[in-house]
Amino acid sequence: MATSGGPDIITDGLVFGYDTGYGIADNNTATRFYKGEPTVNLFSSPQFTSHSNTTVGTTSILKEDFGENLAGIEMIQLGTSDIASFAMGSIATIPSGGTYTWSSYVYATSVGSKVKGQVTVYVNGVRHWLTNSNAWVTSTVECNHLFKPTIANQWHKVDNQFTLPTGTLTNLSLGGWYRAASNFTIKIANCHLELNSHVTPFTLVSRTNTDSLIDLKKSTNIDLSNVSFDSTGQPTFDGTDDNITLTSNPHYGLNNATWEFIVKFNVVHNSETSTYRQLYIQEASIWIAQYYNKIGLDIRKDNNAWFDGNGGLVTGSQIGPVDSGKYYHVVMTWDGANAKGYLNGEIGFTTAISGLTSIKNGLSPRRIGQRSSTPLDGHMPVVKMHNQALTAEEVKQNYNAYKNRFNL
Numbered sequence: 292m293a294t295s296g297g298p299d300i301i302t303d304g305l306v307f308g309y310d311t312g313y314g315i316a317d318n319n320t321a322t323r324f325y326k327g328e329p330t331v332n333l334f335s336s337p338q339f340t341s342h343s344n345t346t347v348g349t350t351s352i353l354k355e356d357f358g359e360n361l362a363g364i365e366m367i368q369l370g371t372s373d374i375a376s377f378a379m380g381s382i383a384t385i386p387s388g389g390t391y392t393w394s395s396y397v398y399a400t401s402v403g404s405k406v407k408g409q410v411t412v413y414v415n416g417v418r419h420w421l422t423n424s425n426a427w428v429t430s431t432v433e434c435n436h437l438f439k440p441t442i443a444n445q446w447h448k449v450d451n452q453f454t455l456p457t458g459t460l461t462n463l464s465l466g467g468w469y470r471a472a473s474n475f476t477i478k479i480a481n482c483h484l485e486l487n488s489h490v491t492p493f494t495l496v497s498r499t500n501t502d503s504l505i506d507l508k509k510s511t512n513i514d515l516s517n518v519s520f521d522s523t524g525q526p527t528f529d530g531t532d533d534n535i536t537l538t539s540n541p542h543y544g545l546n547n548a549t550w551e552f553i554v555k556f557n558v559v560h561n562s563e564t565s566t567y568r569q570l571y572i573q574e575a576s577i578w579i580a581q582y583y584n585k586i587g588l589d590i591r592k593d594n595n596a597w598f599d600g601n602g603g604l605v606t607g608s609q610i611g612p613v614d615s616g617k618y619y620h621v622v623m624t625w626d627g628a629n630a631k632g633y634l635n636g637e638i639g640f641t642t643a644i645s646g647l648t649s650i651k652n653g654l655s656p657r658r659i660g661q662r663s664s665t666p667l668d669g670h671m672p673v674v675k676m677h678n679q680a681l682t683a684e685e686v687k688q689n690y691n692a693y694k695n696r697f698n699l
Contacts, residue, residue: 299692301685304549307541308507308675311525313553314696318490318524319394319448324505327492328524329515333382333484337495338362341380348373355478361396361446363480366406378466379482385412386486388457393465394450394490397440398478404435405477410465414458425453437465438479446480450490491524507675512538518660521670530557530568530668534661541657544678545649546627550579551681551689552620553673553697559584559615570621570671572662576651579623580665585611588623588630592647598630608632610639618670618697620690625650626680635699636690638683672697 312322321327336342342364345352349369356362364377399405409432410421419427423434437451455463465484481493491498500516504526514536519529528534543549552570561584568581578589588608590598598608610632613619622633625644632639659674660667673693681689693699 299688301681301689302507303681303685304544304547304677304679305508306543306676306678307511307537308551309504309513309673310507311504311672313525313670313672319492321492324507326498326503326505327494328487328520328526329498329500329503330485330487330491330494331497332494333385333486334379334482336380337482337493338480339364339377339482342377345375345377347375350375352377357398357446357478357480359446361480363396363478363482365476365478367476368405369474376466378464379484380466381462381464382484383461385455385460385463387460388455389486390452390454390488391484392450392452392487392490393437393482393484394448394493395438395482396446396448396480396493397438398446398480399440399443400476401443402440404439405475406438407433407435408437408466409433410437410453410463412455412463413461414456416459419456421453425451427456438477440477446478448490452488489522489524508541510539511541514538525670525672527670528660528667530666532661533666535659537657537659540655541676542678543650543676544680547625547679548650549622549624549675549677549679549681550577551622551673551675551677552579552671553618553693554621554667554669554671555618556581556613556615556667556669558668559613561612567665568667568669569658569660569662569665570667571674572658573651574655574658574662576655578662579621580662581613581667582609584613585609586613586619586621586632586634588632590625590630590644590647591651592644593649594646596646598642598644598647607642608640610634618699620693620697620699622681622686622689624680624686631680633683633686633690636687 311325316322342354350373352364352366352375355365420432422432423436483493501514504513518526518533521527571579576591620635624631629643631641
């Protein structure tokens, strides 16, 4: 029993899965399988590779590799008047009026403002300066809040959000840094400027839609082009059109299979007439969806009839009830004879499937979170498929491994 994504997770027979690290990762930290929200670093030299070492009297700014994938500069300011500077360069053309997030890692001998700087942009040909309150003015001004350490003698990430003015924008420049105090040392590494309203894990250049979330088996491409992201940088399904379509299909067992999810629904209705929300769809073969306040399973049988068809609206293939705003551990299995459903480690149904000897496992794409006009409204940070039916004990073990992470 190998592990991935957490302690004591059953991975026997795993053919596909993803785990965004929800409950473990944060906006600053990439995990092994979730590198973070897709983004572009607008700086061409975010680790100061273009900087030339500078010394002015008792002040010096030197390039350094700090280890642990952190690289940048160390600024030592001993005198009260010696000034040295460094620059992040200029971005020629940028979108008008967008919200940007600046972030970097800092290590300083004390907290508070250490270096001042100038952040400028030309608006319709007129130069504007960023103030400490993130306003833009047309007179020369300095700001000292971008590299402001909040913890002494420890690497930590600082970030700041600002909105660019509207108009024709050119030459966004961040540089001209110099002393705000004397007798200090500050290290600055991994600078990141992105068109985003919140910070994401650092990337040198970019993090694309297809390299942000990694299949636990590293065998299936996961494309996040059609997924939204919340303010914590985690993938979310917005209830409108979000989905993950797998461009290469993982093949689970024809006679044994397990589908496993951690899911939270934003909206749950106790009484509806037709609306349901898809968790997983293998077109013409498997449906797993939220039906009202229950979660149901449909499987197309060998004779093209549906086991518990009509959208899983019968009690023979339902687990629940579920509430909105809470995470649940959901498992559906088929062992060649019986379909079983588990909710938070407990069996919800066991139903024999007559007329089914193997699951259709063709080339139609697997889709997570949507079928036509029935998209999921919520979060699904963990999705896994196995080519064997997990036992009740194994389901319980996985539930216990996820329990604390998601407050199940």
